[in-house]
Amino acid sequence: MIDRLGISFLCLLASSPILANDVNPSSSGSVISSSDDQVVIRVGGFYSNSNSSMDVTNPLLGKDFKIDFEKDLKLEESQFLPFFEMFYHFNERHSLYIDWKQLHRNAEVQAITTPFQVNFEDKIYDIQAGAKLKTTLNMDIARLGYGYNFYQGNNYNLGLSVGLHTMFIKTGFEGDIGACIQEQQNLTCDQQPLDKAVDESVTAPLPDVGIYGDYEFSPGFRFTAHAQFFYIKLDDLKGSLIDIRAGVEASITENWHMTAAFNYYEVDVDYAQKTNNGDVHVADYNLYYSFIGPMLSISYRF
Template identity: 80%
Template sequence: MLKILGISFLCLLAACQTFAADNDLQDTASVKEVDSQVVLRVGGFYSNSNSSMNVTNPVLGEDFKIDFEKDLKLEESQFLPFFEMSYHFNERHSLYIDWKQLHRTADIQGITTPFQVNLEDKIYDIKAGAKLKTTLNMDIARLGYGYNFYQGNNYNLGLSVGLHTMFIKTGFEGDIGACIEQNLVIKCEQQLVHRAIDESVTAPLPDIGLYGDYEFSPGFRFTAHAQYFYIKLDDLKGSLIDIRAGIEAEITESWHMTAAFNYYEVDVEYSKKTHVGDVHVANYNLYYSFIGPMLSVSYHF
């Protein structure tokens, strides 16, 4: 899917270059060179996470939420990288793609509470005292378009619209037993499978935002943006908030450095169903947030 997003971005970029060239040929009143620029930005920041999943207690026959951080020992705070690429053309228009990742693994020597979980329509049994390695990975990719609706000699204000896709991978490795469903009754076998993996991808979801920048001194620019998204469907409910404000300094004509304060939050509830009676057996609740400083370096060409 990331390759598809990258190809889509390149196709959009090529289409915009063609559009800009056609406009230049059609402008017979005056000849004006169209400014275009590509910006590559990489950086990092620390995040705080709170993730859980609905599972079943086989002893009590009741559903409960297992906490990835408290029960399965995944790290709550972690340093994360991010990558952004933008293409600015025709003075007022821009395309952007960005990517963030949160990958975590943890080992636990003995599970205190047994549970059963459904991954990829298969039910797995994890008994008390079992050794377990847990993986929970989440990647967020966004592709969007921005338009500067208000401009001056040293400032811009624009509106952005885009799509973002979330890639979620959940995995358990260790003392894991396989189970089967028969007549709405779960029967667990003694056979160990050692590994259970579930990979889910959300459909591209829309977001909208505002952005702006102001050059208050030669080589120094104040930049800010705010993006928001909320959706509620049959099996998915989620929101995204991204607010950033900072100072960008021009080190050289091509290299810039940015120090910013960022508030970033993703809250997703995702329900999965079995084929038997459409029973919800694997409900994810993924919360990923960051409030604090972030640093990045960008290259302009």
């Protein structure tokens, strides 16, 4: 994922188009007739448990190990995350959609117990034992896609989605950080501390596919679900994304709806670090996020 394109790329990808087409007009107020187009805007949040890590190098032992952002660097494990979704439904069976999720965290550790080195933007930084360190780990995922309802009935829909997603990741360390200089096969680190080491990475737009559906089990109440998947293994990059959501949407008024759901969201990415001199090795860059928890949202249709 950490594609290091260094460009701010237009992002976006698919969230689940979960709306009824061709349903009884007296049912839930979510009717889309064959001649009507409809725009739906949904905002909400979910309280998640996050698990993230990064592979780094121990400069004393010369071995790689995994540093845990939550346990070792004290980032919050549980946090309320906002999200935004917008759908455009047209021609009865078709829809376009965009969504955005955000996870921004930072924390401070008074004394690092195990020294480590990281490679940010082709520069190697040294963090020694006992160092005071402030850590930032931000991730935004934007997605854009298309959905098609291939199976419809009076009170249900089933469809397929295809789209693109882009991930924006910022990893930063502030505090007692030393800069390292690479000379052929040797790596020497300056003991003069730097203020900050930051890595901002953007992935190229990556494809994913999914399936979604909804079923109106009672007037004004609809069960909705979707599952999306992505996997890539290319050169030095390997990554996957899993997004599964299931819940119940309730009609408040003709245009306003509320949804309570449970979401499982996982991003797992490995990126082989490269330095200017391939003989010097600094551990691969690994990020793993798992967002699991209930979510609540409200939507407006017009």
